[in-house]
Amino acid sequence: MNKVNPLIENQFDLQAVNTYAALMTQGNGYLGVRGSFDENYTEQTRGMFVAGIYNKFSSNDVTEIVNLPDLVGMKIEIDGEIFTLQAGEVVGYERQLDIFTGELVRKLVWKNRTGHRFQFHFQRFVSKADLHTIASKVSITALDTPASLALKTGIDAQQSNFGKQHLIEENVRVMEKRIMHATYRTSESNLQVALATFCKVTQDSVPVFVSKNRQLTATYSQHLEVNQPFVLEKISAVYTSNDVGVDEADAASIQSVERNGSAGYDQLLNQSAAKWKMFWDNKRVKISSSYEMDQLALDFSIYHMEIMTPAHDERLSIGAKGLTGEGYKGHVFWDTELFIAPFHLHTVPEVAKKLLTYRYLHIEEAKYKSAKNGYEGTLFPWESALTGHEETPEYAAINISTGKRQKVASADAEHHIVADIAFAVVQYYYSTLDEAFMQNEGIVLLKETALFWISRAANEGGRLSIKDVIGPDEYTEHIDNNAYTNYMAAFNVQQAVFFLDKYNQKDLTFDQRAKVFLQNLYMPRPNEEGILPQDDTFLTKPEIDLTKYKMKQGSQVILLDYSRAEINEMQILKQADVVMLLYLMPNLFPAEIVKKNLQYYEEHTIHDSSLSKAIHAIVAARCGEQDNAYRFFQEACLIDLGSNPKSSDEGIHAASLGANWLTAIFGFANITMEQNQLAISPKMPRNWSELTFPFEWQGSTLVFTISQTELKVARKAGPEVSLRVNKKIYKVLNQIQVTL
Amino acid sequence: MNKVNPLIENQFDLQAVNTYAALMTQGNGYLGVRGSFDENYTEQTRGMFVAGIYNKFSSNDVTEIVNLPDLVGMKIEIDGEIFTLQAGEVVGYERQLDIFTGELVRKLVWKNRTGHRFQFHFQRFVSKADLHTIASKVSITALDTPASLALKTGIDAQQSNFGKQHLIEENVRVMEKRIMHATYRTSESNLQVALATFCKVTQDSVPVFVSKNRQLTATYSQHLEVNQPFVLEKISAVYTSNDVGVDEADAASIQSVERNGSAGYDQLLNQSAAKWKMFWDNKRVKISSSYEMDQLALDFSIYHMEIMTPAHDERLSIGAKGLTGEGYKGHVFWDTELFIAPFHLHTVPEVAKKLLTYRYLHIEEAKYKSAKNGYEGTLFPWESALTGHEETPEYAAINISTGKRQKVASADAEHHIVADIAFAVVQYYYSTLDEAFMQNEGIVLLKETALFWISRAANEGGRLSIKDVIGPDEYTEHIDNNAYTNYMAAFNVQQAVFFLDKYNQKDLTFDQRAKVFLQNLYMPRPNEEGILPQDDTFLTKPEIDLTKYKMKQGSQVILLDYSRAEINEMQILKQADVVMLLYLMPNLFPAEIVKKNLQYYEEHTIHDSSLSKAIHAIVAARCGEQDNAYRFFQEACLIDLGSNPKSSDEGIHAASLGANWLTAIFGFANITMEQNQLAISPKMPRNWSELTFPFEWQGSTLVFTISQTELKVARKAGPEVSLRVNKKIYKVLNQIQVTL
Known part of the structure; x- marks a missing residue:
């Protein structure tokens, strides 16, 4: 295997610390641990997340994925000086996330303020062989002169979501002077989190344990002789009351650490690395390109899709930033079904089924939302979390100039997610021929989503319209007959009719209503220039030169020049809308029409959404515009891997990584x-x-x-x-x- | 005036950052702002506190003084490098808290990593002329080469009490593109906190305002020309819904900043410094000593007593760390009445009256506690806060080895606080002859506290004992007839009888019961060696050599060798107990007996409490042992001003500072x-x-x-x-x- 190391940092850069922390996140779908430094930096945002552990800080807040107490931080003092790469001198430095073994390694030589050199070797991984295990190892060697070392590490529950504390400390213990153990409970969702950690050192240093101010720590004091490394291994376990098959999270965490503590870092790493080897052997996309970044981007994308997916638990789905940061509060969007699930569907279909099951398990909540809005069937939430209820904040962050909060329209109008889920169900079926799923869960999802659309359409003198929606392009709100939405809705209803029939579950009333819907639903058609109108009014709106904004795509700088209301009245797209439809339904229109629409809409798209570029790449490739496609693909890869040191501070762009894989498979x-x-x-x-x-x-x-x-x-x-x-x-x- | 600068730091020391932050706290009794650096450091604990703003994070926690959103922090970037004294080189450095003007000033020249020099001049004060105002000023000058500067500052509500977040964000605004404004509400006590801040810069730099993750910030980007200083003034206001005479905290905060913003830093500083001048002119203790630390210690003590005392509001009292840190959760102990109030009583008696009024206003809560414990009258809480209810945690922090929590005995048995308050009432009366207070509030306090003691005594065959108490010495728990307690209780009852009589408020039943109490209460007497037994069993307990622990006094290291239960069964004192009694009642025994007891008990005292040394100094001075007394005094001064860089991390030792003044006045x-x-x-x-x-x-x-x-x-x-x-x-x- 042509081993590419996709993430190497050759220089310590305080400004890039959080983007690197997100990119270098380690995890296994259950657990995500940001690749933060062991030592603290003021700019550094640590993060450890367990899929499904959400909490609402106050009734003013939306539920968010909880940033759990930190297990990887440590404070190192040498001769009384706190180790930090900001002080002294860094003589050699290399940090590398080896995605093929799952290990994060950092090696450096540090000259302290008195000019003495110390070698540091940090290693860390989150186990792929045991979902609950994190292990780290640090080796410190005095190179020039003996020195006194103090190393403090443990469980740090001062960690919070940017100042919002979700966890109430329940219990803090040191078991048999060896294992540090603590349990916490989320304040609103009432979930228990149990952590345990065990440190083993080469020397006979006896730790001093202290519990204070939500920190439980062990401090090792050691005299360092020259060239005699001090090595500390730290084996930790994370369990929660939400874990399937775990009766007592606290007991489980202690037992895990007892078991793994005697195995030790290297053995645990080997077990985990073996799982990663299997993964790469079976799933890697290999690219021989003159530009090595292409391979790197695909490896990086697949690595992250693997660690973001809670494949162990069908009650969970994938957050928009995976488990790499607090962005989008860890909420689940349509990103899962249309951007990430296909990778699983075509490598381990079972995982794609679980992601659909997450939706199936929340049909009741989706029905609740639908009924509340005056519709039938299931209106799946635009953003969801553990409960399956709508989690989109009702109001956007306050406009600090006016003091007003704008209503967030997504939950009220971004209804295409309903058809997106139905689309994924059909795609799952044809890719697997899994009759059992389709006959039970699949058919229910199809019928209920179809019912939603049937009830959603408005009769305008015989013609049915789907009014007041938002399509994938979120810069155009509250419009009628969004092409993407209408075509997807029709597909949804059509497939429901087909499969109900196929499984002899035909419901005559439904069938009748579905047929009326399909006969009368207005389906926008390309105009004389061959352009499919994005919605009823889009093509009538004025255009402006977007060059300036396209130069800064992804940053939404247009909002500094225009209000959202103003943007809404112009032909300005945040992201692929009609192009997204053309991607999903490649045979809807002749190639010539596809090409025209790709060109027209791309000109009007800023690509301020990370979901945009790769979809353009796919459609361009299919149109035979390989150079354009490749350019779109390369730019899409830079969303997380580009030179902006802040791009991914709050987490990687999960859907965009999925879309990189889509581009290779469905585009190139x-x-x-x-x-x-x-x-x-x-x-x-x-x-x-x-x-x-x-x-x-x-x-x-x-x-x-x-x-x-x-x-x-x-x-x-x-x-x-x-x-x-x-x-x-x-x-x-x-x-x-x-x-x- | 021989102007001594009591707090000068000549070198940046990361290890001492929090102790300096506490020592250099600025405030005015309403507000306390820790002397943290403007820029962030990982080790640095910021703190801003308003007297009376307490909250309980969860039902597992005790109420604590809330660490409010930060107003003084700023992030400075020069040519993209984050300004920190850990990086680059600090060429000149001086930080000084000028307690005579109340201003904290820091001057330094910083060489960035490319070797260019920049001059920084930071100034800050909390106004003594306007309780709600904080102002700061920073001047940055490029000395060698032009550079680009980015300065970000605002309101940072990520601040918490070591990870516990007490405040829910209510509202965040930028008013007229000038004033940043935010309001918060405490989650349990439901108090509103309103902050406003306004920045003014010399250049025409236009700020970019951002509200994100509980931070509202203005970022100024400025091109620095050589030798042309960029100056930013920041004027902030803090109001709360608990403020007396303030209807709308949020409107008040904005109005304040509008008013003060146009005045500007220098004018506001002059107003405040004028108040400080008046203060020092009227209250300073001047010492001509061969050792200049003596003057410094007194100045420092008086400065802190002034800024810790909420003289503006009789509903509040003084926390054990003032408003300088989170230690002791901001709770009020007997420290106020016996260690701090005398300074006010003999400089501005009105303030001492207000502190007694705080107790008077909480007679109902003290009666509630007394009744709950089966007694009459008022049992004042060992620790109290805003509500006046007992706030002592029921259980100590968990013993991390055993997993058990020990019951905290103080609230159950440290009853001498009742007599301490009564003592302070009597002291107040004789020092002021304030008949109005005594006839109304004073007499009620005396009678109710006396009633407590009368009901508290146990009849043992005619003799009355006060059983199962803790005296000032907290290393000896649950003992009978603590000498301090019994003598103070007798004084309490005696004075109640006297003043009821004096004001013709005699209550015959009470009078009768009081006289029986006074006739029969067992009053320990000096034994054959002249030693007054600390309690019924103390002198029968074994002694050990305390030299080792006295060497590390103040650190409670004895608890590493002995359990509390073991210490309880030995003649080991944490702090002055009998000596405290001899201090308060100098004529209780002949000088010879006092001397013997001072010597005996000092030998058995580790001085692990900061309340101990100075009291020994006073009694030693009175015994004519000036050298001993001076040594005790000097050691007492080192509690906050010694070389331990961590001594005051969580706040200064309020009572010990009060005791330094007591030593000068009542000792020397x-x-x-x-x-x-x-x-x-x-x-x-x-x-x-x-x-x-x-x-x-x-x-x-x-x-x-x-x-x-x-x-x-x-x-x-x-x-x-x-x-x-x-x-x-x-x-x-x-x-x-x-x-x-």
């Missing part, structure tokens, strides 16, 4: 699936000589290898697969090889 | 007051050539000037005073001069 490899027919028609960037990736399809495991001139498809498991390559259909039994 | 000057008779019998340390201090007595303002050979007393105001000097009585009309 150009796989499409029309119901049962898998098809491929590669549109490789010029400077990619080879693209290799695994792909699960209807129970078979395929491996695609694409060059500029040839396609190879190998079947590794499962039944024979029918594959259309360009216009010809092949049967893939063992392997096929097609010249392009 | 050796003023005593037997009811109506003021007396003095100087016991000056050998190396003090002169001691001068003001003293209020029964409506007269006296100024004492004492040398080794002579006493001068000048009457500045009020009626003629009768003064006994040594054994002779003088009438002080204008001035007397007595050779000693």
